[in-house]
Amino acid sequence: MNKIFVLDTNVLLHDPNALFAFKDNEVIIPAVVLEEIDSKKRNADEIGRNARVVSRLLDGLRELGHLHSGVPLPNGGTLKVELNHRSFLKVQEMFGEMSNDNRILAVALNYSLEQQDLDTQKPIVLVSKDVLVRVKADVLGLMTEDYLSDQSVRSGDELYTGYQTVLVHPAVIDEFYTYRYLQIKHLQLQMKLYPHEFVILKDEMGTSKSALLKVSADGTKLEPLYLSNDPVWGITARNAQQRMGLELLLNDDIPLVTLSGKAGTGKTLLALASGLLKVEDERKYKKLLIARPVVPMGKDIGYLPGEKEEKLRPWMQPIYDNLEFLFDTKKSGDIDKILLGMGSIQVEALTYIRGRSIPGQFIIIDEAQNLSKHEVKTIVSRVGEGSKIVLMGDPEQIDHPYLDSASNGLTYLIERFKQETISGHVMLERGERSKLAQVAADLL
Structure with missing residues (x-):
């Protein structure tokens, strides 16, 4: 089932291409978001640059139709600048102040209430990088998500470290010290190694025997480190x-x-x-x-x-x-x-x-x-x-x-x-x- 995604301002200021990141679903931009983007466009920093990029992207999409009526996106979805669904009465019961964040919440909530009266209901999801906006949305009973499409990895534990520790038979370590290299394909490793990645070989028998190696540029061999541990400008590893x-x-x-x-x-x-x-x-x-x-x-x-x-x-x-x-x-x-x-x-x-x-x-x-x-x-x-x-x-x-x-x-x-x-x-x-x-x- 297609979803309706309501975008917070911080999502677009973080990644202007978020407009095109929701596949074949409907993307809603509350009118207050345009006001906030307009207030940032003269900034000389990265946020100002992103505000200007969003403005140009929306201006280009105007050629496909009226934004308030909805225009098609290249990925099969639609984009709409929402001028209605702005009633603040429901949100005011929970959060009295008519701030910009609460106005965005009001649009998402009014969309959700409208969908409840339809035979074919679409899930409404508020997307925001502001933790408190997501907390408020949850209080109002709204589905909410962080914007994760631009993340390079899913969690900090998956960050590439640049080295791996491998347990091997002690004969493999002896072979390296004899020939000064090891063919990766002969080791039959279960993990993928990248160029210039380091490998710490340790004895699977539990002895202190070990070796520190580096993957060659072509990714075929494990080679010794070329540098000794001599001081570099007085600094030793x-x-x-x-x-x-x-x-x-x-x-x-x-x-x-x-x-x-x-x-x-x-x-x-x-x-x-x-x-x-x-x-x-x-x-x-x-x-x-x-x-x-x-x-x-x-x-x-x-x-x-x-x-x-x-x-x-x-x-x-x-x-x-x-x-x-x-x-x-x-x-x-x-x-x-x-x-x-x-x-x-x-x-x-x-x-x-x-x-x-x-x-x-x-x-x-x-x-x-x-x-x-x-x-x-x-x-x-x-x-x-x-x-x-x-x-x-x-x-x-x-x-x-x-x-x-x-x-x-x-x-x-x-x-x-x-x-x-x-x-x-x-x-x-x-x-x-x-x-x-x-x-x-x-x-x-």
């Missing part, structure tokens, strides 16, 4: 996942690297140390470009005084903290003098990366979990010839109002690129910042 990360970061044949993990697992420090080695010591790249999105945690503190560099400093301070550690600076302000003297390290906000072409640089994007799919596409498509880009973040620590662990740009990038030979990923799990930081990441 403290666990197997950090060693995997350095293997990817220092491999010039892998232009796209993604790192995920909880706070304190060493993502930023490893990336910066690798970038400094490649730029300053090996001269493989001409510049180290470090950027992060300007998304506040908690309430925004408002406008900041000063020139661009002074305004950016509070947002970029986590980067400077790591650079101070790597350069072992003693006094406040020393890192600024070092960076000014070197000239090959640039710290930017992502706002200033749009529209650029960036060749021959080692690019680090921190806090990438706060980016949308479109923003990640915009950034990665800026990478020019001879550049390497590293995106990292914690998908469980998101400050963006319309993103979650399964729909953010970092998760999307990891899932879409895991089969590509030009990319590599590893999830760092063990905290190395301090014992306190590790316990806090696990418990809080």
Whole structure:
């Protein structure tokens, strides 16, 4: 049976293509949603961009007929801008205030009441990314759903980690140490392996015998890690996942690297140390470009005084903290003098990366979990010839109002690129910042 989906504003501001995501069902856009989208279209951020995209899509659909009467969609469904069903009396009994959210609820409720009087009833489903709107809808007896069509994975447990542990006969481990490679097809593994994925072989007999290997670019062999565990700008890998990360970061044949993990697992420090080695010591790249999105945690503190560099400093301070550690600076302000003297390290906000072409640089994007799919596409498509880009973040620590662990740009990038030979990923799990930081990441 076909359904009627009533869309909340936040669904369209999150993904303008949600208009076409409901197959052959009927999509209803309450009139108040158009008002809210219109109020956002002048914003200079991602929400403003999405509001403008929705406006253009609706304007294009007008050519197929009157939106208030309903127009056909390419997937066989219909779209309608609802001007009726706006009576607020039923909702007012439960929620007195005539807010925009309650007006959207009123449209869905009136549709539901109307369907009860028909011989052939269609289920009414309110789709919203606002948890409280879904709670209110449930109180009113309405069916409600989160918008999940854009999620890269179904749950956090299914996130690609970049490595697997395999129990094998000890003779297999001995064979690897003898010949320095293993043919994957001969192992008869039950799981799928991706290019540059890491494999930890452990003895199924329970001994301490083990080996750390990496899938070859063509996906046919398990090979040893090419890098030793020597320090990189004073940083030595403290666990197997950090060693995997350095293997990817220092491999010039892998232009796209993604790192995920909880706070304190060493993502930023490893990336910066690798970038400094490649730029300053090996001269493989001409510049180290470090950027992060300007998304506040908690309430925004408002406008900041000063020139661009002074305004950016509070947002970029986590980067400077790591650079101070790597350069072992003693006094406040020393890192600024070092960076000014070197000239090959640039710290930017992502706002200033749009529209650029960036060749021959080692690019680090921190806090990438706060980016949308479109923003990640915009950034990665800026990478020019001879550049390497590293995106990292914690998908469980998101400050963006319309993103979650399964729909953010970092998760999307990891899932879409895991089969590509030009990319590599590893999830760092063990905290190395301090014992306190590790316990806090696990418990809080």
